[in-house]
Amino acid sequence: MWVFDLTFLMGLALAVYVLLTPARRRWMAVLGGLALASPGLRWLTTVFGFPIRLQLSAWVVAILQTLGADATVSGNLIRLNGVDFAIDPACMGLQMTGLSMLAGLFLVVHLENRTRMQLSFGWLVLVAVGTVALLILTNLLRILTLVVFRIAPEDPLHDLVGLACLSLYLLVPLTWGLQRLYSRVGKPLPAHSGRVWVRLAAVYGVLVLAGFGVIQRSQPVTPVAVDVPSGYVSRQLDHGFTQYSKTGSLVYVKPVRTAYSAEHSPLVCWKGSGYVFGAVAEKVIDGHRIYVGSLQRGRERLYTAWWFTNGVQQTIGQFDFRWRMLRGEPAFALVNVTVARPADLAKTVREWY
Structure with a gap:
């Protein structure tokens, strides 16, 4: 897709730029580390992208309500003056995260080449933190603009607004701030810098990535005991997953x-099956919080809900169930209930909760 292609092209351009300039001694190891770490970055996006999108939606509505607008939020669905606007899972806001970080890295490398100065590791960490903060602000203002002016995802202005916000609220202040930072705290580049750093960064990057993958894959899949209602037919799938089905329910x-x-999020798995998510929201059923959403593929429409459980505790919080597992509590599983009729969703959820 377009934003993905733009990010790829910018990453390629940055690699070529670094190779053709003196910065290659210091920065090729960093670029290699980013390439090696890309699975981890995708993991972060998969795990935390959805909660972040819901939080951004809530912040946008809070701003609109402060300004006196008639606005409400239900999950990723914002209603302004009676008109609904869904924050799409594939929305440009989350996709431009990589683009923003690449732009920030390009500015750092360019200023280092131009000034022959460098920032210490501590300052570079602060620059990364500042870039993330600006990115959150950029996404917030972008969503606010799209909602206020009712610019739908299929409108060509949707991507243009995203790029305009990226330039105005991230690139301009980042460029201005980095120029002053280099002039005030930058230190001259040492001669023959980077050889030891290159080797150490490459070795550490490979070891960390390999260790992360090996440890994760070496862990056995722990089955989670769930009470299966009567009438369901079970089927074992790959990765220790189990499918239960009966007429009208999956x-x-x-x-x-x-x-x-x-986790294998329904937001990803159903999309891979050709379905498009509509509104996704938190809902409370019998005192339990779950995620609910609608799915559409052509004329077919389904209704789905999901949560995490270890047979004792139920939650929808990413930090909650992961922290419990780190503390030694039983492993969790994602339970995803899907029905053909909206009236059956709450009933089916109660059966499985």
């Missing part, structure tokens, strides 16, 4: 391998 129980493994 349930997946997907164990989470470790506290740091990415």
